[in-house]
Amino acid sequence: MRRKKKAVDTLPEEFSSYEEAAEFWDTHDTTDYHDASRPVKMVSEFRGRHYEIEIEVGVAEALRSQAKREGVRPSHLANDLLRQQLATLTSAKRSAKHTRAADRRSKRTPIRPARS
Secondary structure, three states, X not given: OOOOOOOOOXXXXXXXXXXXXXXXXXXXXXXXXXXXXXXXXXXXXXXXOOOOOOOOHHHHHHHHHHHHHHOOOHHHHHHHHHHHHHHXXXXXXXXXXXXXXXXXXXHOOOOOOOOO
């Protein structure tokens, strides 16, 4: 069974305002006007990644409040706090690993050469 081709309104040459364009595109599908489109060259710049994490409401409120006192955005404060905490954890982990290795070395029985 063949589909009937739907009637498509003529695309206006120009719109008199953004509102008129918005009204038109709110009721029309851009894929119906593929022949009227043309490729455009575009350059975009990667500005970094953003991550979303869930935090408790109270933590978010405290973060906003502290950021306001410091005159920074909450995202910058959160980034700084996380970086500091991770550095502390990494440092503590390295220290604990070093301590465990030293403990293992001190528990070894030294091998002494046999006396002749």
